Amino acid sequence: xxxxxxxxxxxxxxxxxxxxxxxxxxxxxxxxxxxxxxxxxxxxxxxxxxxxxxxxxxxxxxxxxxxxxxxxxxxxxxxxxxxxxxxxxxxxxxxxxxxxxxxxxxxxxxxxxxxxxxxxxxxxxxxxxxxxxxxxxxxxxxxxxxxxxxxxxxxxxxxxxxxxxxxxxxxxxxxxxxxxxxxxxxxxxxxxxxxxxxxxxxxxxxxxxxxxxxxxxxxxxxxxxxxxxxxxxxxxxxxxxxxxxxxxxxxxxxxxxxxxxxxxxx
Amino acid sequence: xxxxxxxxxxxxxxxxxxxxxxxxxxxxxxxxxxxxxxxxxxxxxxxxxxxxxxxxxxxxxxxxxxxxxxxxxxxxxxxxxxxxxxxxxxxxxxxxxxxxxxxxxxxxxxxxxxxxxxxxxxxxxxxxxxxxxxxxxxxxxxxxxxxxxxxxxxxxxxxxxxxxxxxxxxxxxxxxxxxxxxxxxxxxxxxxxxxxxxxxxxxxxxxxxxxxxxxxxxxxxxxxxxxxxxxxxxxxxxxxxxxxxxxxxxxxxxxxxxxxxxxxxxxxxxxxxxxxxxxxxxxxxxxxxxxxxxxxxxxxxxxxxxxxxxxxxxxxxxxxxxxxxxxxxxxxxxxxxxxxxxxxxxxxxxxxxxxxxxxxxxxx
Numbered sequence: 001x002x003x004x005x006x007x008x009x010x011x012x013x014x015x016x017x018x019x020x021x022x023x024x025x026x027x028x029x030x031x032x033x034x035x036x037x038x039x040x041x042x043x044x045x046x047x048x049x050x051x052x053x054x055x056x057x058x059x060x061x062x063x064x065x066x067x068x069x070x071x072x073x074x075x076x077x078x079x080x081x082x083x084x085x086x087x088x089x090x091x092x093x094x095x096x097x098x099x100x101x102x103x104x105x106x107x108x109x110x111x112x113x114x115x116x117x118x119x120x121x122x123x124x125x126x127x128x129x130x131x132x133x134x135x136x137x138x139x140x141x142x143x144x145x146x147x148x149x150x151x152x153x154x155x156x157x158x159x160x161x162x163x164x165x166x167x168x169x170x171x172x173x174x175x176x177x178x179x180x181x182x183x184x185x186x187x188x189x190x191x192x193x194x195x196x197x198x199x200x201x202x203x204x205x206x207x208x209x210x211x212x213x214x215x216x217x218x219x220x221x222x223x224x225x226x227x228x229x230x231x232x233x234x235x236x237x238x239x240x241x242x243x244x245x246x247x248x249x250x251x252x253x254x255x256x257x258x259x260x261x262x263x264x265x266x
Numbered sequence: 267x268x269x270x271x272x273x274x275x276x277x278x279x280x281x282x283x284x285x286x287x288x289x290x291x292x293x294x295x296x297x298x299x300x301x302x303x304x305x306x307x308x309x310x311x312x313x314x315x316x317x318x319x320x321x322x323x324x325x326x327x328x329x330x331x332x333x334x335x336x337x338x339x340x341x342x343x344x345x346x347x348x349x350x351x352x353x354x355x356x357x358x359x360x361x362x363x364x365x366x367x368x369x370x371x372x373x374x375x376x377x378x379x380x381x382x383x384x385x386x387x388x389x390x391x392x393x394x395x396x397x398x399x400x401x402x403x404x405x406x407x408x409x410x411x412x413x414x415x416x417x418x419x420x421x422x423x424x425x426x427x428x429x430x431x432x433x434x435x436x437x438x439x440x441x442x443x444x445x446x447x448x449x450x451x452x453x454x455x456x457x458x459x460x461x462x463x464x465x466x467x468x469x470x471x472x473x474x475x476x477x478x479x480x481x482x483x484x485x486x487x488x489x490x491x492x493x494x495x496x497x498x499x500x501x502x503x504x505x506x507x508x509x510x511x512x513x514x515x516x517x518x519x520x521x522x523x524x525x526x527x528x529x530x531x532x533x534x535x536x537x538x539x540x541x542x543x544x545x546x547x548x549x550x551x552x553x554x555x556x557x558x559x560x561x562x563x564x565x566x567x568x569x570x571x572x573x574x575x576x577x578x579x580x581x582x583x584x585x586x587x588x589x590x591x592x593x594x595x596x597x598x599x600x601x602x603x604x605x606x607x608x609x610x611x612x613x614x615x616x617x618x619x620x621x622x623x624x625x626x627x628x629x630x
Contacts, residue, residue, distance in 0.1 A: 045336075045464050075332050078337070
């Protein structure tokens with residue numbers, strides 16, 4: 001019998017602790033599959049963060065480092081600077097990256113660190129039970145904005161992809177979602193492009209994944225998907241904010257030239 | 267061995283020693299009075315193909331160290347007191363993840379922004395924890411520029427040997443002073459295998475992976491697992507206590523008064539010992555070189571000697587190491603204290619006056 005679908009060896013097989021309907025699992029699988037398909041699982045080091053994804057270091061089947069809250073881009077900098085020929089990525093949520101880790105993410109991008117950052121934006125702090133995040137929408141009810149986020153009181157959501165795309169060191173910035181087959185395919189393309197941007201040595205690569213949090217949004221999984229499409233996408237439009245003109249073919253040529261150059265040098 | 271002596275500043279010697287110890291990864295953030303470490307690294311690391319990153323904050327710098335150490339490389343950062351406070355988060359994580367790293371603290375007077383002049387007010391922070399959780403850093407207190415060189419090289423060996431953070435605790439005096447230093451032709455670098463490093467699983471020729479995935483972490487949600495992890499850490503710390511205590515003892519055999527002092531205070535006290543001898547007072551000194559592990563037994567042994575009548579602890583703080591001295595003396599003899607604050611240094615006369623007063627009947 002032909003195998004039409006199987007587990008990816010990019011994941012360890014340890015059961016996820018994520019809630020039903022949460023899209024962390026899809027993002028994990030897409031990143032893991034991409035590493036395997038690109039043949040880089042053995043040459044990649046990932047950095048997990050603090051929040052729901054703290055345990056991702058046990059799920060990804062590449063070498064993984066668990067970082068302090070918000071500091072993953074700094075940890076990844078230390079890894080990439082010492083392992084220049086390896087692929088390095090961080091996997092961070094919105095509390096981690098857009099709140100406590102704001103300095104680290106902005107400066108990693110500004111330095112043009114040759115790392116990939118996979119950013120899960122679900123508009124709340126998930127792990128600590130649904131507090132307001134920097135990404136929480138105006139009017140959104142959370143455990144720390146129980147009357148809805150009020151701009152005059154709690155300020156405005158941060159659009160991280162747009163913010164980082166203004167930095168020269170950021171080579172590639174894209175926002176995706178995982179609500180349906182088409183968008184899941186687009187997300188995977190973005191992941192692979194981000195890895196290739198790093199391999200080509202172009203600079204900092206950033207993919208923001210709009211994600212669901214049915215538990216803390218108080219919604220059934222499918223309703224959460226609808227809420228993401230209806231409420232989140234108007235605030236966080238999908239698309240490529242930096243590096244749209246860089247084609248995969250051009251990246252492949254750059255990577256090949258780089259590999260050839262290194263061989264000549266050796 | 268040809269030993270050319272060079273006149274160098276303490277901070278620059280720390281940087282040179284780290285490079286000689288094989289450290290090729292420096293991550294820092296400017297702060298007085300340690301910035302020359304960073305200046306030296308900024309130039310030298312680029313020249314020798316190492317990594318120098320001026321981080322956006324002390325937090326980022328210590329986490330870059332965490333990353334480089336995870337990958338299996340010798341890595342360091344340096345700062346001064348307020349910056350070291352910021353690094354405590356990362357220092358705790360490094361302890362939890364058992365990563366080898368070297369952190370230099372050229373202490374200035376606190377609390378808060380304090381001042382930029384030398385102090386030893388970070389003794390508690392350095393030796394008792396500083397960050398959260400049950401952990402220990404190996405803390406080394408050099409007393410000269412020559413020792414800054416030799417002990418910084420040693421710090422990298424110790425860090426790798428025990429997978430532990432080693433802190434070099436200096437102060438503004440030591441960092442800023444220029445003294446002759448004799449560099450060795452070859453450094454006693456000990457190389458340790460790091461099979462735990464997260465540097466990529468690697469591929470065999472047939473495309474299979476060389477090993478399972480490695481993970482570096484400090485989180486253990488299961489309390490039983492975390493307790494086992496903590497017990498392993500404590501066993502390691504006990505081993506360090508047994509193996510790595512270093513101190514210098516001077517003139518204990520006939521000393522009536524024993525000074526306890528580290529680093530800069532030991533330098534000042536050394537002269538006081540001679541001056542006291544001219545007055546007919548026999549003074550000895552125990553100078554801890556490792557502040558953790560602390561030379562508790564050496565001090566306890568001195569306290570048990572019949573000739574030793576009293577201790578005088580001299581520090582650039584309000585009395586921090588004296589707590590460890592008193593625990594070691596354990597009431598056997600009186601322990602007196604002389605300290606200066608705010609970035610001021612005690613004069614030899616101040617210390618000598620104290621010794622005379624103790625000698626005349628403990629009226630101090």
